[in-house]
Amino acid sequence: MSEELTKPSSVVPLDVIVASIKAALENASSTVYEEVVSTISSLMISLERPIDIIHRLHEGQMPLAIVKSAIDAGILNALAESEQPLSAGQLATKIGAASSLTARLLRYLAAQGMVTQVDKDEYVANEKTKAFAQPSFHGSINYSFGTVTSINQAVPAFLMEHKFQDIIKNTETPFNKAYNTPLPLFEWFQHNPEQHKHFMQYMSIQRHDLVTWLSVFPVELEMGNWKAEDTANDSKRVVFIDVGGGMGHQAIAFGQKHPKLGRVILQDLPSVLEHAQVPANVEKQGNNFFKGQPEKGAKFYYLRNVLHDHPDQQVIVILKHLMAAMGPDSEILIDEMCLPEKGTTLLQATRDFRMGFLLGAVERTLWEWEKLLDATGLMIKAKYQYTNVLADTVIVAVPKLASQ
Ligand SMILES: C[S@@+](CC[C@H](N)C(=O)[O-])C[C@H]1O[C@@H](n2cnc3c(N)ncnc32)[C@H](O)[C@@H]1O
The missing domain is CATH 1.10.10.10 (Winged helix-like DNA-binding domain superfamily/Winged helix DNA-binding domain)
Structure with a gap:
């Protein structure tokens, strides 16, 4: 034989x-x-x-x-x-x-x-x-085929033109070249509602079947003595804000798991919130996180997959607005991948380039997060990794001075 x-x-x-x-x-x-x-x-x-x-x-x-x-x-x-x-x-x-x-x-x-x-x-x-018979899967395929493929096509010429330097501006990316637009991706989406819809459908399922941060995050421990009752003003304080929360999946999940801890708010751009369907215990609040943070003294300011969309200088602006709103017990929860320093998987490395090609942003290692938070005036109080495949981690950040 x-x-x-x-x-x-x-x-x-x-x-x-x-x-x-x-x-x-x-x-x-x-x-x-x-x-x-x-x-x-x-x-x-x-x-x-x-x-x-x-x-x-x-x-x-x-x-x-x-x-x-x-x-x-x-x-x-x-x-x-x-x-x-x-x-x-x-x-x-x-x-x-x-x-x-x-x-x-x-x-x-x-x-x-x-x-x-x-x-x-x-x-x-x-x-x-x-x-694959469901609209969310159709939307995801349309996003991959209709939006992402042209961006991939633009990558080699873009990098050659830019002499293989880092992509650091969200208005100068392979996305901008592919679509011949000076607008950053999320602004461009406002003028291209069909592509935006497909992107949001992709976002709604991209973590299908993965465990969520709530399975490992010790809410009671991190809450400490924080109480929702604001007796001075006879009102309830805000326990959780899903900053740039999109369709609000995490705000909804938090409100379901912890219905009695305090008010839960979903924040995003008003045009995005129009499409978000949330239960009565989740409040929708339009806000541009580059302009400021209207809710002062909330317990948790939570950002999932928001900061990886932005280059360092913009991340600092977003975080500084949150710091200005924080009370003494507030914490910023950064839910992002923490790339391993060695042995990054193909999937993790792909996600990193995706951020760069779309938004001039990056997935960061833990060391890079530490450096960036330090430059903002924050430090890492704790971290909770909840997936191995994507190395998703909730980083608890607090102001450096408050913790020393
Ligand atoms: C990658 S998505 C993440 C959404 C959500 N946190 C999640 O994990 O599903 C980034 C989100 O940031 C929002 N966003 C972008 N620019 C914003 C801005 N200037 N102010 C508030 N939200 C913004 C987008 O609309 C989008 O919902």
């Missing part, structure tokens, strides 16, 4: 290894799941030969184009809605496409794990098909 036809499992017991990984993951927590998937991805990268990298980079451009086409054609929704297995011909009739093209799309989607092929020409929806 030639070497090419030797079954891999006769050399390495792959079937056994795969079966044991699948069995171990059946009831695993999302943290364990993410970590195993990340380790396997790193293993795949470590096993690649140079030509395999060429194949990965070359073939890697295709999935987004195919998945976008499959969504636009309505294949995933039609399959997700069907209670019976469907053939390519039946699906083609439902969506009004050619049956041979539909068959080829299905073959690709099955190879990609997004539909299940149960027989020679029979397909059924699986969990991934059902997820």
Whole structure:
């Protein structure tokens, strides 16, 4: 038997290894799941030969184009809605496409794990098909394909033109080059509501299934003796402000988990808050964090994935406004990735460049956070890491003087 036809499992017991990984993951927590998937991805990268990298980079451009086409054609929704297995011909009739093209799309989607092929020409929806039939997943694919792809295309020319210097201005990025605009991304979104909607849909699911900061953050411990009752003014104080909170997922989660601690506020630009749907215990408050912080003396000023959107000088402006509003017990909670100094994963390094290409910003290491906070007049009182895959960490920052 030639070497090419030797079954891999006769050399390495792959079937056994795969079966044991699948069995171990059946009831695993999302943290364990993410970590195993990340380790396997790193293993795949470590096993690649140079030509395999060429194949990965070359073939890697295709999935987004195919998945976008499959969504636009309505294949995933039609399959997700069907209670019976469907053939390519039946699906083609439902969506009004050619049956041979539909068959080829299905073959690709099955190879990609997004539909299940149960027989020679029979397909059924699986969990991934059902997820990709939802508007938030459509929006995410549209964001990746419609907004991000053109930015990636602009990167090499942008870096060459800028002589491979750091990207430090949010008005001079590959995004600005790709869209020929002088506006920073979030201002540009105000003039491009369709792209903004897709971005927000992506934001709403990008942490799908990951544990949240509330699973590790010791609220009672950090609260200390802080009380919501403001007896002097016969009112309730603000315990939590989700600064730049977008659709308010974290404000909602905090209010649900801690309904009695005090008032909860969601702050963002007014045009963003129009789209946020929050329960009665979360107050919406339009505010531009570059202009100031109207709520004085709140317990927690929380910022998730906000500061990584901005270069250092702007982060300092945002934090100084919060410092001016802080009372003696206030804390700033910075919920961001803390990149490891060594052994950054491909995903973490990708997120870092994404920030740079879109916004002239960066993901930071813990040491870089320490340096930046120090330059602002803050220090790290505590930190709580809650994911390994993204190294998401809540940094508790307090003014240097108050803590000394
Ligand atoms: C990357 S998103 C993070 C949203 C949210 N914190 C989350 O984790 O889902 C950044 C947020 O900052 C908001 N933002 C940008 N510029 C702002 C400004 N000048 N004032 C207030 N919010 C702003 C955006 O509208 C957006 O909701």
